[in-house]
Amino acid sequence: MSLLVAERSWLTDPEAAAGAVNELKNHILVPHANQIPVIESEARFKAVAAGRRFGKTKISASILIDKMLERPNSIGWWVAPEYKNVKRGYMEIVAQIPPSLLAKPAPPSTSQNLILHFKNGSVIEFYSAANADAMAGAAVDYVVFDEAGLVGSGDAWNQLIRPTLMDRKGGALFISTPRGKNWFWEICMRGLSKHVGDRDWAYWHYTSLDNPTIPDIEKEVEESRRIMPEMFFRQEIMAEFISAAASIFNLEHPDAVLNGIAEPNGQTVFMGVDLAQKEDFTVITASRAGDRVPVYHDRFNSLRWADQRERIRMAIRELEDRGAEDVRVGVDATGVGSAVVEEMENEGMNIEKIKFTNQWKESAVGVLARDLQNGDAHILRDQIDEFEHYEYKITPSGNYKFESSVGHDDEVSAKLIENFMHHQLGNAEFKVIPTGEPEAAVKDTGLPTKLTTGDDADPLRDRLNNPAAWGGASGRSGRGFR
Ligand SMILES: Nc1ncnc2c1ncn2[C@@H]1O[C@H](COP(=O)(O)OP(=O)(O)OP(=O)(O)O)[C@@H](O)[C@H]1O
Ligand SMILES: [Mg+2]
Structure with a gap:
């Protein structure tokens, strides 16, 4: 595990090493069984289609951090459709990095310039695909594209990101809940293809049921099957690429x-x-x-x-x-x-x-x-x-x-x-409240008034009970729906 050798003093000073182990315990992600194949695969380009709450963001963060520690002076990019998805990924990455590995403290998530500097010289930059022009032309070692299915086209990947991986033979991880047969589907199909041009690609498919860390996941999923329209259930939970x-x-x-x-x-x-x-x-x-x-x-x-x-x-x-x-x-x-x-x-x-x-x-x-x-x-x-x-x-x-x-x-x-x-x-x-109504409009319905934000603290059901989460772009405000 590259984290263990990231700080040289840990190898020579037993006290520093003991402190480090404690720090690691608090930060490092222990992958669940269905995340391990994605970590262990040596494919240069990996695509994962997975249901909501599978642990996509968590595992991508862990993989990107590991890449940065493995090779000093690496450059990593975290790309997501919109600023709010980017911010969620940023917070996840920061939560997984033991602070002693950073050369300077992580900026607040509201910062205009989200960037993390590791002591070993590696750097992670964060970009929104909606603002692809901001992607600075550099030689990049690893790119994570979270919720890639929610991006309108493969242009950012093909024109801006892919060329940055040429110099250093960088790799990429695309991970998303499907959204029809769009460019993310094409990327996933490259992982299935036997074509020689696609031999760098690998693909995995998981449903929400494949996250063993969520208690009673079977019950949660059964409940979602009952409350969601079938087509959304198949897409969001079973991670099917439904027809357009x-x-x-x-x-x-x-x-x-x-x-x-x-x-x-x-x-x-x-x-x-x-x-x-x-x-x-x-x-x-x-x-x-x-x-x-x-x-x-x-x-x-x-x-x-x-x-x-x-x-x-x-x-x-x-x-x-x-x-x-x-x-x-x-x-x-x-x-x-x-x-x-x-x-x-x-x-x-x-x-x-x-x-x-x-x-x-x-x-x-x-x-x-x-x-x-x-x-x-x-x-x-x-x-x-x-x-x-x-x-x-x-x-x-x-x-x-x-x-x-x-x-x-x-x-x-x-x-x-x-x-x-x-x-x-x-x-x-449950109540469906008109879009844009103030929170107070639902205050006496006896239903939760908390907005769905996709926080870890939200149980699966909270997200699924919220029709906004079935359909609209992931991370879109849940306001207006109950
Ligand atoms: N390896 C793990 N260890 C512990 N908990 C995990 C692990 N992987 C995922 N989880 C838990 O599963 C939940 C979902 O994780 P995460 O946010 O990464 O999923 P996601 O697939 O990105 O979800 P979304 O579809 O909402 O973006 C979280 O509550 C997280 O704590
Ligand atoms: Mg996520």
Whole structure:
């Protein structure tokens, strides 16, 4: 272990050596069984696709530190998609280095210039791939690319990083949770390829289950299977390279699709309205609070706002006549919708205004997909077609786009709003709060209010309970989702 010979005095002075052993114990990472093959492989280029919380950042930090100690005067780079991932890696590396090995104290993680100088002359520099131009042209010995799957293209690697490894025959470790078949997938496939040009490459695949250091990992993963939409589970936990586009809603649960509407039976009813814009339809859907069974559905294509408002009023009146205790209405209040909502409010209606942003949609689609898959939310048989054609697409940078492959998505949009109302105002399992709402908005939900940051202290479940963590770029703020 190169750490042991890093400080010469340890070899001659028994007291210094004893102190050093204690220091090492506090810092050095003992790899778990599934991290060992990655450490021991002598391949020059290593790619690891692994599920969330496998221990990717920890093992990469350990490997990079070891490389720096093995060869004095080495240069190491830690590269990650965005500053926040970089900072997380920096903190992990600092935690793993016994301070006595550093020539000067590690700068605070907020420093503009994150750099670590070892006493043996080695240096680790930290870069964000989002700001690839900052990568100084040097002869680099080892590069770690953490969360490589979340970087839009291989340009930073091909054009800026790979050439720096030429002089000193440097190596690289790419480690990430997959995000579709993008450049990281291509890198991983080089590790599987038998082609002579790829013989420097090695590849490993691990799921979140392969981290034996997380207590009760099987139970945690089972819980995630239950709460996550299947496609996110396969990607984030099982580390599968799922295809870049496919239908998102799984309607196989026997309770997912119902034949007709039921009566409100004295319950509160949550209504979602997607207003027609341009050539669209207006869709009004509603379901009762207790079991989310649909109690109302209407679809029409009048573009006159007055007609649309009148139909919403009629729907509320009808539901009240049929015994609804209360009807809570959610409307997409973005764009032209905001004027309609304002008029309805002027008429004395109590409307929940939904800001239908991309981020809101990403969260709401994930939650609805999960709820349908578990039979907790229900659609009507007539709506099947639109739900089956509702697709996700993974962009090269690992973001999601949700849209209909056939055109109309108004049924889905109305249902997203309705289902959101159940989570926000009803008794659905966890709260989805509108993007950008202050923390206080969830203070009395009885749910944890801590934001998900990816800290070690966060149990797996905390991350997975957070729909933001299923989809958006890793490390993106979890604000807005519960
Ligand atoms: N060798 C190890 N010894 C002890 N704990 C470990 C080890 N490897 C991983 N862990 C634990 O597993 C958890 C995840 O580690 P880490 O943050 O490195 O995973 P990750 O795969 O980078 O996660 P994410 O997908 O959130 O980025 C941490 O709580 C960490 O303490
Ligand atoms: Mg990590």
